[in-house]
Amino acid sequence: MEEEARKDTVFRLKIDRESETYEEFLEELRNQIQSGSENSLKAMLEGAHPADIATLFRDLSLEESLYLFRLLSHEEQSYTLIKMEEEGLDKFLDELSIDEISLTLDFNETDETTYLLSFLTPERRDQVLSKLSKSDSFEIRSQLGFRESSAGRLMSKDFATAKLGDNVRKGIINVRKKAKEIEDIYQIYVTDEDGVLKGFIPLKDLFLTPINTKISKITNYSVYSFHYDTDQEEVAKSFKKYDLVSTAVVDDLGRIIGRITLDDVLEIVEEEASEDILRMAGVSEDERLSTPILQSVKRRIIWLNVNLLTAFLSSTVVAFFEDTISQIVVLATLMPIVAGLGGNAGTQSVTVVIRNIATGDLTFSNWWDAVRKEFTIGCLNGLVLGSITGTMIFLVKGNPVLGLVVGAAMLVNMLVASLTGSLVPILLKAVRIDPAIASSIFVTAMTDVCGFFFFLGLATLFSRYLIG
Amino acid sequence: MEEEARKDTVFRLKIDRESETYEEFLEELRNQIQSGSENSLKAMLEGAHPADIATLFRDLSLEESLYLFRLLSHEEQSYTLIKMEEEGLDKFLDELSIDEISLTLDFNETDETTYLLSFLTPERRDQVLSKLSKSDSFEIRSQLGFRESSAGRLMSKDFATAKLGDNVRKGIINVRKKAKEIEDIYQIYVTDEDGVLKGFIPLKDLFLTPINTKISKITNYSVYSFHYDTDQEEVAKSFKKYDLVSTAVVDDLGRIIGRITLDDVLEIVEEEASEDILRMAGVSEDERLSTPILQSVKRRIIWLNVNLLTAFLSSTVVAFFEDTISQIVVLATLMPIVAGLGGNAGTQSVTVVIRNIATGDLTFSNWWDAVRKEFTIGCLNGLVLGSITGTMIFLVKGNPVLGLVVGAAMLVNMLVASLTGSLVPILLKAVRIDPAIASSIFVTAMTDVCGFFFFLGLATLFSRYLIG
Numbered sequence: 001m002e003e004e005a006r007k008d009t010v011f012r013l014k015i016d017r018e019s020e021t022y023e024e025f026l027e028e029l030r031n032q033i034q035s036g037s038e039n040s041l042k043a044m045l046e047g048a049h050p051a052d053i054a055t056l057f058r059d060l061s062l063e064e065s066l067y068l069f070r071l072l073s074h075e076e077q078s079y080t081l082i083k084m085e086e087e088g089l090d091k092f093l094d095e096l097s098i099d100e101i102s103l104t105l106d107f108n109e110t111d112e113t114t115y116l117l118s119f120l121t122p123e124r125r126d127q128v129l130s131k132l133s134k135s136d137s138f139e140i141r142s143q144l145g146f147r148e149s150s151a152g153r154l155m156s157k158d159f160a161t162a163k164l165g166d167n168v169r170k171g172i173i174n175v176r177k178k179a180k181e182i183e184d185i186y187q188i189y190v191t192d193e194d195g196v197l198k199g200f201i202p203l204k205d206l207f208l209t210p211i212n213t214k215i216s217k218i219t220n221y222s223v224y225s226f227h228y229d230t231d232q233e234e235v236a237k238s239f240k241k242y243d244l245v246s247t248a249v250v251d252d253l254g255r256i257i258g259r260i261t262l263d264d265v266l267e268i269v270e271e272e273a274s275e276d277i278l279r280m281a282g283v284s285e286d287e288r289l290s291t292p293i294l295q296s297v298k299r300r301i302i303w304l305n306v307n308l309l310t311a312f313l314s315s316t317v318v319a320f321f322e323d324t325i326s327q328i329v330v331l332a333t334l335m336p337i338v339a340g341l342g343g344n345a346g347t348q349s350v351t352v353v354i355r356n357i358a359t360g361d362l363t364f365s366n367w368w369d370a371v372r373k374e375f376t377i378g379c380l381n382g383l384v385l386g387s388i389t390g391t392m393i394f395l396v397k398g399n400p401v402l403g404l405v406v407g408a409a410m411l412v413n414m415l416v417a418s419l420t421g422s423l424v425p426i427l428l429k430a431v432r433i434d435p436a437i438a439s440s441i442f443v444t445a446m447t448d449v450c451g452f453f454f455f456l457g458l459a460t461l462f463s464r465y466l467i468g
Numbered sequence: 469m470e471e472e473a474r475k476d477t478v479f480r481l482k483i484d485r486e487s488e489t490y491e492e493f494l495e496e497l498r499n500q501i502q503s504g505s506e507n508s509l510k511a512m513l514e515g516a517h518p519a520d521i522a523t524l525f526r527d528l529s530l531e532e533s534l535y536l537f538r539l540l541s542h543e544e545q546s547y548t549l550i551k552m553e554e555e556g557l558d559k560f561l562d563e564l565s566i567d568e569i570s571l572t573l574d575f576n577e578t579d580e581t582t583y584l585l586s587f588l589t590p591e592r593r594d595q596v597l598s599k600l601s602k603s604d605s606f607e608i609r610s611q612l613g614f615r616e617s618s619a620g621r622l623m624s625k626d627f628a629t630a631k632l633g634d635n636v637r638k639g640i641i642n643v644r645k646k647a648k649e650i651e652d653i654y655q656i657y658v659t660d661e662d663g664v665l666k667g668f669i670p671l672k673d674l675f676l677t678p679i680n681t682k683i684s685k686i687t688n689y690s691v692y693s694f695h696y697d698t699d700q701e702e703v704a705k706s707f708k709k710y711d712l713v714s715t716a717v718v719d720d721l722g723r724i725i726g727r728i729t730l731d732d733v734l735e736i737v738e739e740e741a742s743e744d745i746l747r748m749a750g751v752s753e754d755e756r757l758s759t760p761i762l763q764s765v766k767r768r769i770i771w772l773n774v775n776l777l778t779a780f781l782s783s784t785v786v787a788f789f790e791d792t793i794s795q796i797v798v799l800a801t802l803m804p805i806v807a808g809l810g811g812n813a814g815t816q817s818v819t820v821v822i823r824n825i826a827t828g829d830l831t832f833s834n835w836w837d838a839v840r841k842e843f844t845i846g847c848l849n850g851l852v853l854g855s856i857t858g859t860m861i862f863l864v865k866g867n868p869v870l871g872l873v874v875g876a877a878m879l880v881n882m883l884v885a886s887l888t889g890s891l892v893p894i895l896l897k898a899v900r901i902d903p904a905i906a907s908s909i910f911v912t913a914m915t916d917v918c919g920f921f922f923f924l925g926l927a928t929l930f931s932r933y934l935i936g
Binding site for chain 2: 289380
């Protein structure tokens with residue numbers, strides 16, 4: 001009755017980087033690696049999930065990682081490679097021999113293999129491909145031919161099918177054949193005699209139906225499929241919207257050539273959702289901890305230089321009122337308040353609008369409502385902050401006109417901030433530019449320029465009440 | 469050989485808000501609703517996926533939406549409710565009768581039902597529950613008892629199990645029983661005689677094994693499970709890390725009480741990844757387009773007031789150098805340049821660091837490398853921007869000392885920006901505060917204060933070369 005036969009490794013060892021014992025564990029590993037104690041190491045890593053082993057590699061040197069890697073079974077190696085950080089994977093693979101690589105690839109699905117091979121130089125890629133079976137090699141070469149962020153690159157070529165004219169028995173036989181290669185089959189795809197995709201059948205339906213039933217009788221014809229050149233983001237959006245688990249990928253004639261499952265898409269969903277945060281600040285969305293410094297600098301410095309131009313613009317606005325400032329020096333001390341609040345309020349608006357565009361809540365039918373809402377929020381914020389600031393300035397400096405000028409400038413700047421913050425991303429989206437791209441730089445530029453203009457302009461208008 | 473019997477609705481009608489024909493479609497719908505032409509409407513909506521119908525409701529009034537809703541079958545209604553926007557769902561459900569609601573719930577899984585019921589007032593909730601079967605009612609009441617963002621609320625109570633001592637035939641019978649209720653079964657869970665979770669069996673393995681085999685022989689014992697009180701984010705992280713498709717939820721004794729599938733988690737992954745963007749700007753992560761204005765203002769104004777305090781701080785720093793400015797007024801025009809660049813460079817650093825903390829790339833073992841990298845980037849940026857700015861100031865104003873002062877202040881501010889930008893989120897995380905919370909407000913405060921201090925301080929030091 002009890003566990004008579006253990007199937008698959010039991011993952012007992014949880015490796016958690018945030019745990020307090022992690023550092024000790026790493027130290028111990030390093031010591032054992034130094035002394036070359038293979039058996040101790042195998043014992044230490046027993047029950048560790050390949051995803052966790054891949055995590056360890058982040059904190060070990062290349063040599064230490066390779067040493068551990070070579071202690072694993074080929075199946076564990078194949079999974080570990082997939083879960084390793086993209087950055088540095090090319091260097092890691094460069095250290096492995098062609099044989100070592102091709103032996104692990106036996107355990108990968110085609111999209112995983114294609115992914116790994118894309119990190120090799122063309123020569124080594126060819127060498128590895130020549131080690132695989134002719135059919136595998138052909139499949140992978142054709143997959144490498146697809147555009148990099150397309151459905152074709154994301155798909156796995158391992159899927160089970162049945163023809164409309166087959167009966168359930170044949171379908172089950174097809175599943176059995178594929179079951180050895182594919183870990184997770186949720187459904188089989190149904191095609192006509194020419195391989196054109198017609199529908200799908202969830203596995204439970206297939207198995208619970210009498211085996212002489214025709215496939216066509218239990219086929220679900222509302223099947224989702226994507227052309228191989230569809231953008232991966234499009235695919236991800238549909239998975240989310242229609243609660244899909246698995247979809248087919250078809251060629252120009254509608255014939256099924258691959259399948260994409262939800263876990264493939266999960267990473268894309270997460271990446272997409274978090275990339276905006278980087279783009280807004282003018283940072284490359286590919287930037288990771290391991291990105292070389294010069295590469296990081298390259299993208300950032302471009303936007304900082306754009307920022308420099310906009311800063312010179314604000315500076316010019318201030319210079320226009322140099323006379324006023326030389327007479328009322330206290331204005332210089334108040335400039336940071338007006339500009340700073342404007343910048344952050346603008347950032348709040350732009351952030352909300354960008355997120356709503358990304359989730360699809362804000363579209364061309366309701367953009368005006370969104371802008372109007374932000375403007376109203378800007379009014380309220382402006383009234384509150386303007387009153388508080390104006391009052392405080394009055395109390396500190398004793399001049400009510402100064403307080404009024406600051407308060408009024410604050411109000412106007414809040415309005416400008418909310419309008420720019422909401423309109424800039426919408427306009428960018430309308431001309432098909434990514435709304436996140438450096439939007440915070442443009443919005444803070446606008447709020448600075450307008451803030452200084454209104455503040456110093458009002459001060460100039462009422463200068464007689466402010467001098468002295 | 470052809471499609472002898474159609475199973476399930478064929479989703480032919482794609483409703484796309486971004487398409488040019490969308491507005492016309494909406495207009496036509498509104499007209500038909502006005503004239504009460506039920507048959508035309510049903511024809512217009514034929515083949516539309518409930519997710520797309522839910523999308524339509526966003527652009528129709530409450531009355532129009534209800535009218536369309538009541539034309540759908542109960543099954544379509546159940547799915548549409550799930551895909552509708554959270555905001556406004558309570559108002560929508562308030563308009564439905566108790567009977568209407570309970571009839572649709574027949575088609576929902578328990579976690580979906582629990583989700584929908586949470587939008588009703590307690591009285592109406594009880595009324596609806598009294599319409600369900602005693603066992604369903606009990607299940608949902610107990611699920612509503614779980615903490616709101618816990619695994620217990622996320623799970624579905626519909627799952628298939630088998631005992632270790634059963635044979636495969638019994639397992640298949642259990643699946644058949646559940647198959648009517650559950651759309652997607654990928655695996656069955658294996659328990660001991662007391663219901664304690666022991667493992668799982670992928671559906672294909674179950675069906676491809678001879679029926680007299682003992683369940684225990686084909687059970688995969690490395691099963692992932694979560695205690696019902698686990699945070700949903702924890703669950704989502706594990707799904708991502710270990711490529712899970714389905715996990716069990718267990719009670720304090722380890723007995724399986726529910727299951728969570730990848731599509732449940734997808735939304736959480738996406739929400740988590742994109743919420744940081746809002747928190748950084750000091751906006752509530754719950755803010756949506758439909759959030760009432762006063763509610764939006766509430767959260768934002770708190771952080772803007774914090775910003776006001778930090779702005780007064782910068783203002784005080786500038787006031788400290790008021791004498792210098794009154795002598796060298798041009799300094800006031802250059803202040804925006806130094807402060808503005810510092811703010812955006814700081815935002816770049818803080819954004820990268822926050823993202824790396826969120827993805828798990830930055831942890832307590834490598835935080836120093838991250839800070840060091842940002843500092844180096846800050847140096848390079850500072851040298852480049854400082855040189856450019858200094859040179860331009862020299863060319864425009866003709867004073868080399870002024871150019872040097874600005875350039876040096878720029879360099880120092882870039883260093884400060886990168887240090888603050890990287891350290892602030894790390895420190896917040898270390899004291900277990902969300903690193904994203906208004907971090908951009910704090911970082912820009914630091915860069916403003918330090919920028920003004922160094923710029924005006926250096927200017928004061930070299931004032932004799934700058935006056936006149």
